[in-house]
Each structure stands twice: as C-alpha cells, then as structure tokens.
Amino acid sequence: MIARSRWLPLAFVLLACGSDSDTGDGKAQASSGEAPCGTPDQCPGADDVCQKRTCVAGKCGLEFTPQGTAIPTDSVGDCKRRVCDGSGATMEVPDSTDTKSDGEECTVDACEGGVPTNVPKAAGTACMQDGGRFCHGDGTCHYCAEVGASCEDMGPGEPNDTEDTAFDLGVLAASNDAGQSVCGVLHGAGDVDWYRYDGMDDGGSDPARGFASETAVRVCKYVACAGMTTALGCPAGTTDDTSAAGHAGCCGTKPFQIPATPDLCPDGGNDATVWIKIENKAAVACAPYQLDVHY
Numbered sequence: 001m002i003a004r005s006r007w008l009p010l011a012f013v014l015l016a017c018g019s020d021s022d023t024g025d026g027k028a029q030a031s032s033g034e035a036p037c038g039t040p041d042q043c044p045g046a047d048d049v050c051q052k053r054t055c056v057a058g059k060c061g062l063e064f065t066p067q068g069t070a071i072p073t074d075s076v077g078d079c080k081r082r083v084c085d086g087s088g089a090t091m092e093v094p095d096s097t098d099t100k101s102d103g104e105e106c107t108v109d110a111c112e113g114g115v116p117t118n119v120p121k122a123a124g125t126a127c128m129q130d131g132g133r134f135c136h137g138d139g140t141c142h143y144c145a146e147v148g149a150s151c152e153d154m155g156p157g158e159p160n161d162t163e164d165t166a167f168d169l170g171v172l173a174a175s176n177d178a179g180q181s182v183c184g185v186l187h188g189a190g191d192v193d194w195y196r197y198d199g200m201d202d203g204g205s206d207p208a209r210g211f212a213s214e215t216a217v218r219v220c221k222y223v224a225c226a227g228m229t230t231a232l233g234c235p236a237g238t239t240d241d242t243s244a245a246g247h248a249g250c251c252g253t254k255p256f257q258i259p260a261t262p263d264l265c266p267d268g269g270n271d272a273t274v275w276i277k278i279e280n281k282a283a284v285a286c287a288p289y290q291l292d293v294h295y
Contacts (some may be wrong), residue, residue, distance in 0.1 A: 013220070014202045015046070027106050030084050030164060034059040034060055035060040036058055036060075037055040037059065037060045038058070039055055040052070040055045040056065040060075042060075043055060043060035043061075043112065048206070049069065049071055049072065049084060050064065050065045050069070050071075050085070050088050050089060051064050051066060051074065051088035052065075053065065057093075064084070064087055064088050064167070065084040065086075066088055067084060067086030067088075068083050068087060069083055069084040071083065071084070071090060074098075074240070076098050076099075076100070077098065077099065077100030077116055078098060078116065079094065079096065079098050079099070079100075079196055080092045080094060080098060080109035081093055081095035081098055081116070087181060088260075096110075097118060098111070099111055100116035101117040101118075102119070102139075104118065104129070104140065104141070104288075105129040105135075105141050106121050106125065106127050106129045106135035106141050107120055107121060107126065107139040108120075108121060118139065118211070119125070119139075120136075120139035121135045122135070123136055123145075123146045123148075124145055124146070127141035129141040131143060133218065134146065135157065137165065137270060142288055142290075143181050144183035144288065146207065146294065147288040149203065151184045151185060151187060151286035152185070153184065153187075154185055154288065155167075155183065155184035155193060156182060156184075159168055160193050161191065161192050161193065161194065163222075163243055163245050163275055164245075166194035166196040166275055167182075167193075167194065167196070168195075168196055169182070169195055169196050169293060170197060171198045171199075171200055172197045172198070172199055172200065172294065172295040173199075173200045173295065174270070174295050175202050176294070178256035179292060179293050179294035180183075180293045181291065181292050181293070182194075182195065182291040182293065183288070183289070183290055184192065184278065185239065185286065185288045185289070186216075186286075186287040186289070187280065187285070187286065187287075188280065188283070189280050190280075190283055191280055192277055192279045192280070193278045194275060194276065194278075195275070195276045195278075195291065195293070196274065196275045197200045197295070198273050198274075199270070199272045199273070199274050199294065200271055200295070201265075201271050201272075202261065204281050211255065216281060216282040216284050216287040216289075217253075217281055217287055217289050218278070218281040219252060219253075219254050219256075219276060219277070219291075220241055220250065220251040220276070220277040220278075220279070221249050221250055221274060221276050222243045222247035222248065222249030222275040222276075222277070223248065223264065223272050223274050223275075224247050225264065225265030225270070225271070225272045225275070226269065226271040226273075227265050227267025227269070228267050229266050230248055230265060230272070231263055231264060231266050232248040232249070232250070232258065232264065232275070233258075233259055234250035235252075236252060237252055237256060238250040238251060239251050239252070243275060243277070247275060249275070250290070253281060254259065274291065278291060
C-alpha cells in the first residue's frame with residue numbers, strides 16, 4: 001500500500017495597493033487637475049501686471065487684472081499704450097498723451113492720427129533754450145525774433161547808419177564774458193548799422209570781439225585807444241580798413257577778434273572805444289542779423 005502525502009491547497013490573494021485618490025498614507029489627493037497649494041507662490045508660473053497666482057481652498061488659480069489697466073513699463077513716444085486685456089494678456093490702445101519729445105522748447109509734442117509729431121509753436125513765443133528769447137517758425141529758439149515778410153527792423157533804434165550816430169552800447173569790461181547781443185535788420189544794399197562801446201581793460205584777454213550771425217552781412221570793427229597810439233593788427237581772414245573819422249579797423253565776414261598783442265594800446269592799458277559797422281555784403285533785400293559783442 002502506497003502512502004499518499006496530503007497537500008493543502010494554497011490560496012493566492014492579490015491585494016491592490018492604492019488608487020487614483022490614494023496618496024499612500026490614507027489621504028485623498030485632489031484629482032480635479034488644479035495643482036494643490038498652501039500659498040500662491042507654490043503655484044506654477046509667475047505673477048505679472050495682468051495676472052496673479054492665487055491659492056483658494058488649497059487649489060491654484062489665476063486672478064486677472066481688469067481690462068484697461070496700463071502697463072507701467074510701457075515704452076513712451078508711439079501714441080499708443082499697452083494695457084491688460086482682462087484675460088491675463090496685453091493689448092494696444094490709442095493714447096494721445098503718449099507723445100515723443102524732440103527736446104525743443106519751441107515745439108508742442110503731440111499725436112496726429114495716432115502718429116507722433118512735434119508741432120512748432122507760433123513765431124515770437126517766448127523761450128529760453130540755448131540762451132534764446134524767441135521761437136522761430138521752424139520750432140527752434142533764437143536770441144533774435146524771426147523777421148516776417150515785411151522785414152520789420154528789430155534794431156535798437158534808427159538812425160544808426162553813420163559813425164557819428166552809432167548806437168551806444170555803453171561800457172563793456174574785458175572780464176565780462178557774456179558781453180552784449182543786439183538784433184537788427186539791413187534793408188537793401190545801401191543800408192548799414194553802426195554801434196559803439198567803451199571797452200574797459202580790467203584783466204580780460206580778448207579785446208574788440210564781435211560778430212554777426214547772418215552770412216549776408218559784413219562786420220567792420222574800428223578801435224581808438226584811450227592813449228595817444230592805437231597799434232591795430234588785423235587777424236587772418238580780415239582786411240584792413242579805416243573809418244570816415246580816421247579810426248583804424250578790420251573787416252570780415254566771419255567771427256573774428258582784434259588781437260591784444262603785441263600791444264593794442266602801447267601808451268598804457270587797453271582801454272579803448274570800439275565802433276562796429278554792419279553792412280549788407282550780399283545786397284539782399286532783407287538781411288536780419290544778431291551781433292554778439294565782447295571786449
């Protein structure tokens with residue numbers, strides 16, 4: 001008789017470990033697709049002007065800035081403004097205050113049809129840029145007012161068309177670097193303007209400086225020292241001349257100064273009287289000028 005062994009059947013049980021809502025520690029995990037959070041900075045992405053991360057009831061979200069909110073870092077000068085669109089993105093809208101400056105005091109920065117423009121102010125408008133006083137029609141600032149079609153005279157007074165009737169600019173010291181500026185107009189070929197001043201030698205080094213800014217004119221400067229002798233030497237680019245009263249001088253079409261050396265007034269000091277004649281070199285009908293005078 002053969003002995004038979006008895007085997008007990010083994011039961012195999014497969015145990016499922018976890019599920020979609022099982023975190024492994026018995027706690028349920030949200031399965032709505034929104035990331036869990038404790039604070040907004042734990043949420044993906046980054047905040048900007050048009051949207052901010054939120055954390056509400058442990059879930060990440062976004063809060064959109066209201067439509068039309070301006071972007072603080074928006075570039076200026078294109079007559080447009082970038083604003084929030086209310087959905088987290090940006091959009092452009094017209095903005096007539098977003099003008100582009102040209103740096104000129106005599107223009108108005110504006111937008112026309114959504115395009116930046118710089119409109120000149122009316123001629124004669126007061127200004128101070130670059131030492132000027134009056135706006136010109138091209139939007140620039142100048143010391144002298146713009147001459148109109150009628151060629152009005154801006155000079156300090158007529159007649160000043162002879163050496164004897166020269167307009168008196170008073171006393172100019174050599175140490176006064178600012179000097180004086182005079183505005184005037186020549187009418188036609190025969191018109192001339194004369195000015196005079198008493199130069200005081202108080203330590204400055206540039207006697208008898210003076211020039212006019214208009215290329216249509218020629219400037220002549222004549223000097224008479226307070227002492228007996230005037231040793232005038234005309235600089236390069238000018239020509240020697242003598243006034244009707246017999247004063248030695250120099251004439252030129254570009255800015256020039258009469259040198260103080262070797263010695264303008266050899267009898268002592270450089271105090272002198274200076275006459276300036278401005279004449280219409282180009283014989284144009286209307287020649288406005290600005291005369292800048294120093295001693």
